[in-house]
Each structure stands twice: as C-alpha cells, then as structure tokens.
Amino acid sequence: MKSTQILGGVLLVLGCLGGTSGAAEIKLGAAEALTGNASQYGAPIRKGLELAVSEINGSGGIHGAKLALIFEDEQGKKEEAINVFKKLIFQDRVLLLFGPTLSNSAQASDPVAQAAKVVVFGTSNTADGITSIGNYVFRNSVTEADILPVTLKIAGQKTGFKKVAVLYGNDDIFTKSGYDNFRKALQELRVPVTTTETFAKGDVDFKPQLTKIKASNADAIVLSALVAEGAPIMAQARQLGITLPFIGGNGMNSPRVFELAKDYSDNLWVGSPWSVENPASENKRFIAAYQKSHGALPDQFAAQAYDAMYIAAQALKRIKFTGKLEADRSAVRDALPVVQWSGATGAFKFRQITGRDGKPAGYDAVQTAIVMSTKDNRYVIQK
Amino acid sequence: MEWLDTFWSTYSTLVLTVGTNILLALSIYLTLACGLLTVANAAFMGIGAYTSALLTIHADLPFLLVLSCGALLPALVALVIGHPTLRLSGVYLAMATLAFGEVVRIVILNAEETTGGALGLNGIPQRTSGFDVALAVGLVLYALRCLACSRVGRTMIAISQDEVATELMGINVRAYKLLVFVFGAALAGLAGAFNAHLTFFISPSEYGFERGVEILTMGVLGGTGSPWGAVLGGLLITILPELLRGLGHYRPIVNGIILIVIILYSPRGLWYLVRWARRSAQPAR
Amino acid sequence: MLAQQFVNAISLGGVYALFALGFTLVFGVLNVLNLAHGAVFMLGAYAALQGVVLFRLPVLAAIVLAMVVTALAGWALDRMIFAPLRARQAPHLAPMIATIGVAITLTSVVEGLFGAENLRFPIQMLPSEAFSLGGAQITSLELKIIFLAFALMALLLWGLKKTRIGCALRPLAESPKAAALLGVNVEGLFSATSIVAALLGGMAGVLIALYSNAVFPHMGQPMLHKGIAVVILGGMGDIRGALLGGFFLGFAEVFSVAYVGSTMRDAVAFGLLFAVLLLRPEGLFGKAEQRRA
Numbered sequence: 008m009k010s011t012q013i014l015g016g017v018l019l020v021l022g023c024l025g026g027t028s029g030a031a032e033i034k035l036g037a038a039e040a041l042t043g044n045a046s047q048y049g050a051p052i053r054k055g056l057e058l059a060v061s062e063i064n065g066s067g068g069i070h071g072a073k074l075a076l077i078f079e080d081e082q083g084k085k086e087e088a089i090n091v092f093k094k095l096i097f098q099d100r101v102l103l104l105f106g107p108t109l110s111n112s113a114q115a116s117d118p119v120a121q122a123a124k125v126v127v128f129g130t131s132n133t134a135d136g137i138t139s140i141g142n143y144v145f146r147n148s149v150t151e152a153d154i155l156p157v158t159l160k161i162a163g164q165k166t167g168f169k170k171v172a173v174l175y176g177n178d179d180i181f182t183k184s185g186y187d188n189f190r191k192a193l194q195e196l197r198v199p200v201t202t203t204e205t206f207a208k209g210d211v212d213f214k215p216q217l218t219k220i221k222a223s224n225a226d227a228i229v230l231s232a233l234v235a236e237g238a239p240i241m242a243q244a245r246q247l248g249i250t251l252p253f254i255g256g257n258g259m260n261s262p263r264v265f266e267l268a269k270d271y272s273d274n275l276w277v278g279s280p281w282s283v284e285n286p287a288s289e290n291k292r293f294i295a296a297y298q299k300s301h302g303a304l305p306d307q308f309a310a311q312a313y314d315a316m317y318i319a320a321q322a323l324k325r326i327k328f329t330g331k332l333e334a335d336r337s338a339v340r341d342a343l344p345v346v347q348w349s350g351a352t353g354a355f356k357f358r359q360i361t362g363r364d365g366k367p368a369g370y371d372a373v374q375t376a377i378v379m380s381t382k383d384n385r386y387v388i389q390k
Numbered sequence: 391m392e393w394l395d396t397f398w399s400t401y402s403t404l405v406l407t408v409g410t411n412i413l414l415a416l417s418i419y420l421t422l423a424c425g426l427l428t429v430a431n432a433a434f435m436g437i438g439a440y441t442s443a444l445l446t447i448h449a450d451l452p453f454l455l456v457l458s459c460g461a462l463l464p465a466l467v468a469l470v471i472g473h474p475t476l477r478l479s480g481v482y483l484a485m486a487t488l489a490f491g492e493v494v495r496i497v498i499l500n501a502e503e504t505t506g507g508a509l510g511l512n513g514i515p516q517r518t519s520g521f522d523v524a525l526a527v528g529l530v531l532y533a534l535r536c537l538a539c540s541r542v543g544r545t546m547i548a549i550s551q552d553e554v555a556t557e558l559m560g561i562n563v564r565a566y567k568l569l570v571f572v573f574g575a576a577l578a579g580l581a582g583a584f585n586a587h588l589t590f591f592i593s594p595s596e597y598g599f600e601r602g603v604e605i606l607t608m609g610v611l612g613g614t615g616s617p618w619g620a621v622l623g624g625l626l627i628t629i630l631p632e633l634l635r636g637l638g639h640y641r642p643i644v645n646g647i648i649l650i651v652i653i654l655y656s657p658r659g660l661w662y663l664v665r666w667a668r669r670s671a672q673p674a675r
Numbered sequence: 676m677l678a679q680q681f682v683n684a685i686s687l688g689g690v691y692a693l694f695a696l697g698f699t700l701v702f703g704v705l706n707v708l709n710l711a712h713g714a715v716f717m718l719g720a721y722a723a724l725q726g727v728v729l730f731r732l733p734v735l736a737a738i739v740l741a742m743v744v745t746a747l748a749g750w751a752l753d754r755m756i757f758a759p760l761r762a763r764q765a766p767h768l769a770p771m772i773a774t775i776g777v778a779i780t781l782t783s784v785v786e787g788l789f790g791a792e793n794l795r796f797p798i799q800m801l802p803s804e805a806f807s808l809g810g811a812q813i814t815s816l817e818l819k820i821i822f823l824a825f826a827l828m829a830l831l832l833w834g835l836k837k838t839r840i841g842c843a844l845r846p847l848a849e850s851p852k853a854a855a856l857l858g859v860n861v862e863g864l865f866s867a868t869s870i871v872a873a874l875l876g877g878m879a880g881v882l883i884a885l886y887s888n889a890v891f892p893h894m895g896q897p898m899l900h901k902g903i904a905v906v907i908l909g910g911m912g913d914i915r916g917a918l919l920g921g922f923f924l925g926f927a928e929v930f931s932v933a934y935v936g937s938t939m940r941d942a943v944a945f946g947l948l949f950a951v952l953l954l955r956p957e958g959l960f961g962k963a964e965q966r967r968a
Binding site: 042043044045046047050177204205206207209210211212214215216218219221222234235238239242246247248263266267269 | 676679680683684686687690783786787790791792793795805812814883886887888889891892893894896897928929932933937938940941
Binding site for chain 2: 708710756760777778784900939941945949
C-alpha cells in the first residue's frame, strides 16, 4: 500500500510538472469577414494571420506557449462585428483581438474593445476616426494620408502630369476617405483638377464618367477605388481610347489587377508599404511561404495581417503572464506601442495620435511607402 | 450572478437589436394591416437615426428629447410625401416608397457637411438601454391592442379588405391611410434613433434597399395578422444568424433555406403557425 | 463628347432592358415580384464562366449552357416555390419573401463555391473590335447587346400575340380561375413563363458579364435595383415598357453624369422615378388599374 501511495504521489508531481511546462496556450481572437462581399479581403487576412501563427508556433511559440487563434465571422456587417467582438472578449476571453475587416465595422466595434480594455489590432482599417477612439486601438495598416502625397509626387516626377481628373467611389468609406486625402494632397502640391467624377459600388459601367474625363483634357487620372471597380474602370478607359496614367490609392495594390484588367493594366501608379516585387529578404521569405501553403501570390491584406501577428508576438514575448485576464490584457496594451519590427512590409513602428478630446489615443503605423507602376503584368518599383 | 453578467456583456447588443427590430417590424405591420405596402421604413429609420445622432453630437440634448425628435421628423416627412404617394396602391405604392427611400439615402450621402456623407457619423455615445427599448415596445404593443379593439382599428381592417366599399360607407380612407403611414414612419424613426445610440456609428448604406427588404421580411415572416407576428418576425430574423453561428461558412445558406421553408409551410407567417398550434391543443368545442 | 455619351446611353440602356425583360414577365403573368431574378442572372454568368474555364466551350456554347442552367432554375423556382404557394392560397407577398430566401441561398452557395472576389472571362473571349461611329467608339459586344434587346422584345411580343400560348397568358394573368375553367393549362403556363423569364435573365447575365468583364456573387443586387426602376418607368408587366424603360433609364443616368454631375446620377434616376409614379403611376406603357364601385 505504501508503495502505491508513493508511486501515486510521484506520478501526481510529475503530472503537475508536465502540466505547467507545455500546456500553456495564449488565446488570441480574430474577427474578420469570412462570408459576404467583404470576404474577398477577409480571406487573405485570415491566411496571413494563420501563416504567421503556424510559423511562430513552429519555432517555439511565445517562450514555449503556443498561440491559439480563434476566428469569428463578422460578415462585413457592423452589428455582427459588435456581437463577435463581445463574444471573443467576454466568452472566449482572448488576450487581444485582430480585425475587423472593414473600416465601417471598426467604427462600431472598436469602442467595444476600448471600453472592455482589450487591445484591438486592425490590419486593414485605413479610414479616419478609428485610432482616435482610444488607447487600446492599434493598427498597422498605413493610412492614405501618409502615402498618397508620396505617390503623387513621384508619379508626377516620372510622368510629368500638369493637371489631373479625379474619379472616386462616393458611397464607400474607404474610397471616399481616399478621395479626401487625394484632394488635400493635390491642393498642397498645387495640381489643378480638371473634373471630379464619382461612381457607386457595384456599378458595371463607367463610360459616361470616363467620356467626360477624356473630354476635359487631363494628363492623368487619380482613382480612389478598390480593385473590384478599379480594374473594369481601367479596362473601359483603354477601350474608350484613353491612354493616360492612372494614379491609385492602396486599394489598387493587388496582383488581381493583372487578372481582371489584363492587357489594360499598364501605366497604373500605386503607393504602399508593401510590394510583391520588394526584394527584401523578409518579404521574399513571406511570399515563398505563402505561395507554398496557399498556392497563390499574397496581396497587401495578407502581408499586413502576417506582419501584425509578428508585431503582436513581439509584445507578448516581453510580458510576464500573471494568469489574471485583466492584468494581462493591460500588460499587452503597455507592451505593444514600443515594438519595432521589420517584416514583409518593411520597417515598422507605432505612433500615438491624439483623440477628439485632445488626449492621447490610439496608435497608427509609421512605414515608408514604395511607389510602383505597372508594366507588362508586373509592378515595377520606382525610386 | 456571474453567468448573467457574462451573458449580458456578450449579448446585450443582440438583445437591444431584437427590440429595435421589433419596432421596425411593428412599423410595417401597421401599414400592412391597413392594406398598404410601403417600403420606405428603412429611409424613415435613417432620418430618425441621423436626426437623433446629430442632435446628441452637436447639441447634447437629453436622450428622451432626442428620441422624440428622431420619431417626429420622419413623421413630418411622411405627412408631406404621404399625400401624393398614397393615391397609389398595391405594388405601385411599394415601388414609389422604394424610390423615395433611395432618394433619402442619396440625399444623406451627398449632404456631406452635415451628415458626414459616406464616412458616416461616428462617436455617437451609447445611450440606449434595455429599459428604454422594452418600455417603447411595451407601449407600442399596448397602443396597438387598444387600436385593434377600437373603431379606428376596425376601420383599418375594413380598408385593407375592401377599400372601395369602405369609401362608399363615408369613411375618409385617405385620412386613415395617411395616419397609419405617419405613425409607421414615427415608429421606424424611433427604432433608428435607438439603433444609432447603440452602435456608435451610422452610415447611409445601412438605410437602403437591403434594410428595406429585411424589414419587409420580418413583417411578413412573422405574420401580418397580428402585432405579435411582428414581434416573432423581429425576434427570429435577429437571433437566427446568432443561432446558426456554429455553421461557419454554411450560415448564410442555411439562413436563406430556413426563410424559404418557413414561408412555404406557413405562408401567412409564423404567428398563424403558433395560433394553429394553440387551437389544435385546445379541446374541441 | 455628345456622340460618345449618346452611344454610352444606348448600350447601357440595352443592358438594363435585357435584364428587365425577364423580370417584368414574371410580374406580368405570375403576379410575383421576383427578387431572385438578380440571383438567376448571376447564375447565368457563373454557368457560362465555368463552361469556358472548365469545359473549354466556345462563347456561343457557353451562352447556351447558361440558358439551360437558368431555365432549370426557373423551372425549379416555379415547381418548388410558386406552385405550392399558389396551391395554399398564400397572401400575395409570400412568394416575394420566398424569392428573397432563394436569392440569399443562391448567392451564398455561389460565394461558397467560387469565392467572393471578381472573376473574369479569359481575354480571348471578349470581342475587342471597336467601331467608330461619328467620333464615338462602340464595341461589337455592345452592338450585339442592343440588337438582342430589340430582337428579344420583338420575339416576345410576336409570341404573346400570335401563338396560342402567348394568347392564353393575358387572360391567365387577369384571372387564373377563369382561364382554368376555359381549359387553359394554368400550371403548365405558369411554369413555362418562369422558365422563359429565367432563361432571359441568364442570357442577360452572360452578356453583361462579358460587357463589364466582372463576375461576382453579388452582381445581381445592383442590377435588381435598376431592374425595379426600369419596370416602374416602363410599366409593370409590359414588354415594350421594359425595353423603353431600360433605354429611358440608361439615357437619364448617362446624361445626368455628363451634364449634371456624377454624384447626382442616382438622385436624378430615382427622383425621375418618383415623379413618374406620382404623375403616371402605371408607367409609360402600363394600363391603369381601374376598380369601379
């Protein structure tokens, strides 16, 4: 009897030791659009996040603890985003969460995270008014306000345009926000605008607007659109005999432009921190790994998601976990702002901005833009 | 009770949305009960939402006042356009109200200075509480109950059955239709005001065709014969996606199929199914 | 620029008219606002795309495939949804709600199978010859669309007046009971109408997918929007109305972009709609419903 007791005791102790060493799991949440129209952006984000998680877990995790990423589908709708955020925060009790996919949803759901004091890390939200919600809101998606002036300047130097026409989607927060930033940048660079035209999401015919633009004798067309509309716009413009260069926001930075507007995709100028052609070693490694596991080239959404996970991992590595959720979540928020990382999207660090009330709020991304133009179905980096 | 706390933290928005959806479904029940097929309720919701949100953001008025304005302005708009529009009937009325709804959405979209345009209005303080919504729903249901038992209510049913006959009896059918249309608009506006102060952010795209179709679906699915139909419809449409969450990718497909099945087997709406079940359960008289 | 905008207006009008033909047919005969027409339209586009990509069919064969697929969908829609609801004497809004469910289901299935992003036809398939007419460019595809819209309208009108089936459709729409008493095969005709309407929708789907070179699951939604506007303008249930409504809307949209400003385009279109409804609710060609006491 005594020997069984001793054996039992030894096994118990061994069991406890075994338990504490490898069983720890770090729960993270991701609320992305996995169905619905926005899933074309949510799907690559998911792939980027998952690729990073498998790489991090494969090389030792966070001091031995593995990352567990819980995905929820927010369908690209703001009410769903709120519901899903609440579920991840209060039911799944995650340490921090990524997402949501659309800026519209973020405006509604990020306040929930802020109030609950949980870090929300956006990888694809670029509109204004998001990081100003509060100091638990982070994003690594560079805003158009930072990139567009650079794009315009370099494109202007290389193509020599004197006056431009502007075309943008006026019913979508992303394209409208892009337009506002373009207009500000054009004013600062003192470039006259010959005509400003709009389209709506889901339009299939842009010839009336393009005809008007052609008649206005502009030297270039500034386009704030996502690829879904942007590619047909370019194709129809070329069919109408318009050979002008297009200058796009980062919505047009996608290899899908070559599929969708094939033969018509040349002479598009885009600025973004990420380029599929960027020869930096971290980028090449990312592209190779992504192609291997998903059989297709990544796009900007995937690249930013991938880097976001690594940035979060850096912060997690510096924290001492106490096991108490509130304290740990607070520690994440304190560790994240000082992270500096060099990933697929290049050198990265955070910059805190001030909120509406003048107090310090959330964190935007600081990265340098790469300006590219398209030629023969490839992006060519312009210096 | 920790369980209740967690439940409320996770699902409070959902529960409150059930409330606002019930109000929306009631707004269309009201017009359908009078035989009017109007699809402008999404636009009235939008007017109510923007009015109340702008008042809160710029003037910081007390919530009750803001809610009242959110219900009042759509009612006034309904009064103005109701006059010419209600001459139409049937599908033509539906289409006219749909067109009107689109015009409202476009106006909101283009009035950037005031409404923020496509960028929407954000930072709306969260003022909606369960108590407010429950009270509103309760009051409306009570009012409708009183209406159904009154002469006004019976007149409305008569109009929906046979307009010409009712008119021949000397009833001012136009006035009744207008009353119902305006009241429906006020309800939709109230729901919009509640919703705006629940989700921090509103944008014009939420008050377009899809929302209009959703409201109609709630009304018809629940059953147009009784206000309880609207309650059922609002409840079902709101919680169904949540119930199906576990289905992942198949969620929208199952959602669509459930809609089809319900309508196929209970074309008069869920309320009739409930009533039929209750009747069958009673002993034969 | 005027010449080009004129050409733009005609080709856009042709696109809208093509979509509206099937839509108005279902409303005119079955008395149902078929909100699944956009999804059927989308189905046609995907069927043709898969035909080309998977089976390497030439363009014409792909269009025929699309028509077969959507005709089947139209038949299924009537058999499984409209007919049972007719048998149950459902209130007249019930079929419309059912079509909403069908649209959601079809769109989600396609999205699940093919993803939500835009797909396109291989570049060889697109006719790229553009003709120059008085300073304006027009592609052969646009010409085909316009021609088809007119040809189909003529065909349908001829069919409605001259064939036995066509002649039976009008009394059927007025009163199915009376038609049944007169020996008309009511259920069969309803089925046939649904099939033909879906077929038209599918054809429109392929052509418009080629025109805009974009195939995506939600492509039916904005078209449905415009389709509703077209049939209101032209008169619900009237074939000529669908065509003229389509061209009217096309012109209204193009010229409001060209001369008013593109932000006001939708406001002009819907404002016009609203005005037409108030002044002439039956549309340009519809017949006013009259109830006499």
